[in-house]
Amino acid sequence: MKIALMINCFPVLSETFILDQITDLLDRGYEVDIYAEGVFNTVKIHSKVVKYNIYEHIFYLGEPKNRLWRIVKAFKLLIYHLIRRNNWQNFLLILSTLNVFKYGKISASFTLFYATAHLLDKRPVYDIIHCHFAPNGIKTLILRELGLIEGRVITTFHGYDVNKNFMREYVQMYKHILCLGDLYTVNTTFTGNKAIELGCPPNKIFKLPVGIDISQYNFQKKVLHSNETIKILTVARLVEKKGIEYSIRAVAKVLxxxxxxxxxxxxxxxxxxxxxxxxxxxxxxxxxxxxxxxTQDEIRQIYADSHIFILSSVTASDGDKEGQALVLQEAQAMGLPVLSTLHNGIPDGVLDGKSGFLVPEKDVNALADKLSYLVEHPETWSSMGLAGRLFVEKNYDINMLNDKLIEIYKMISDPNLICK
Incomplete structure (x- = not known):
């Protein structure tokens, strides 16, 4: 089976779930190509990127960041196809992507133009084109309509693409295109309901959480030794929806x-x-x-050296919300009791009262109360940690979830199956 993944920047330290999906597909013997907008600006990369020679599988479709240079380079590409290659058909095709009346924002930003320019000579054919995040699904469906890429299209919604205000407006603008996809996966029930609200056909939606490689997360029974400092951990981007302000304030109260x-x-x-x-x-x-x-290797070491995990997610001022919050499954897999919030898809991934505690968003007092309880009762850590580990093994094992994903791939790549 030949599979393409359409993603944003790659590789990205915070998006380990995409890297794990790619490496698992490679382990299973599938041919995988990765189409990304660009390279994330980081000096660190996960060890799997090197181990699997991931860069050999990547094609970058992105346009220059500077808008003026983006326009100049676009003009040069048009001239190249018209004069040097004397190819009117390609010239007219690439020119058509600048039709803002038909393609709107994706045309005005030149995103469609540069993707088309990169694919003009290749026009690759795949069994499956798996798009992570709604904008990539929209772009890919237009590219397929233009005859630049071929294959059944799956779009995975992760949360921000159906929650953030400007992104909801974007998806709503292109819902007539998005509905042409062959299938959609969502990481939580909440995300699925939001996708339906935006016009995604309910009969094409599969709930498929993001998984972790359980074998890489060694369970440790958490105990507190005499005179040992209690180590609390958060793993999150430092953005509003992660609610780190509230966990800091809660820690200050407990201190x-x-x-x-x-x-x-x-x-x-x-x-x-x-x-x-x-x-x-x-x-x-x-x-x-x-x-x-x-890196993920470094994070796992810090998980192992910690006692309690906290993620106090909130709804951001721009409407952005968590999707699944995979770090909660990672922490539970390592045996950490977790403290989080009653926020969107998070309740799907935590056993409230058994593997951790969930409190209302932005409630510093509630966070501090539950954190104080965990600090006062280290004897509960081991049982909560074991409950979390078993829960993650049963529901978030990447091998089990990728088995389901492959079943979905095979189902929609069947030439006798026509998705309507």
Missing amino acids: KNYSNIEYKIIGEGYLRKSLEKLTTQLKITNKVKFLGGQ
């Missing part, structure tokens, strides 16, 4: 009664400076450590 705790935050984002300033205002800078972006 008033329990000084033997420290809080580590892994991740980067535009809120880092303001969050660091908050720890200064709360006078807890010596107790909170910002570790920046880390």
Whole structure:
């Protein structure tokens, strides 16, 4: 089976689920090509990128970031096809992608233009074209309509693409195109309902959570040794919807009664400076450590060295929300009791009261109360951790979920099956 993945920037430290899906498909012997907009600006990459020679499978379709240069380069490409190659058919096809009346924002941004320019000579044929995030699904369906790529199209919704205000408007604008897809997968029930609200056909939606490679997450029974500092951990991008402000404030409240705790935050984002300033205002800078972006190998080591995991997600001011919050499954797989919020798809992935606790969004007092309970009762960590591990093994094992994904691939690639 020949499979293409349409994604955003790649590789990205925070999107391990896409890398794991790619490597699993390669392990199963499938031919995989990756189409990405560009390279994420990071000095770190996960070890699997090197191990699997992932760059050999990537084709970059993105346009220059500078808008003026984007226009200049587009003009040069048009001249190239018209004069040097004397190919009127290709010239007219690539020119048609600039029809903003037909293609709207995806045309005005030149995204469609540059994808077309890259695919003109290849026109690849696949059994499956799997698009992560709604915009990539929309772009791919237009490219298929233009005859630039061939294959059955699956689009996976992850959360922000059906929650964020401007993205909801974008998807709504192109719902007549998005509905032409062959199938859709969603990571949670909440995400699925949002996709339906935006016009996605309910009969084409499959719930398929994002999984983790259980074998890479070694379960550890969490115990507190004499005079040991209690280590609290968050792994998240430093953006509004992750609600890190509220976990910092909760930790500050707990520190008033329990000084033997420290809080580590892994991740980067535009809120880092303001969050660091908050720890200064709360006078807890010596107790909170910002570790920046880390590879998955490094993160697993820090999971192993931690006792409690917290992710206090909230609905952002622009409407952005969590999808699945995969880090909660990672933490539970490692045996950590987790503390999170009653937010969108998160309740799907945590056993409230058994593997952790869920509290209302932005409720610092509730977060602090549950965190205090976990600090006061380390004897509960091992049973909560075991409950979480068994829950993740049963529901989020990537091998089991990819078995289901392959079944979906085979189902819709059947030439006798016509999705309506």
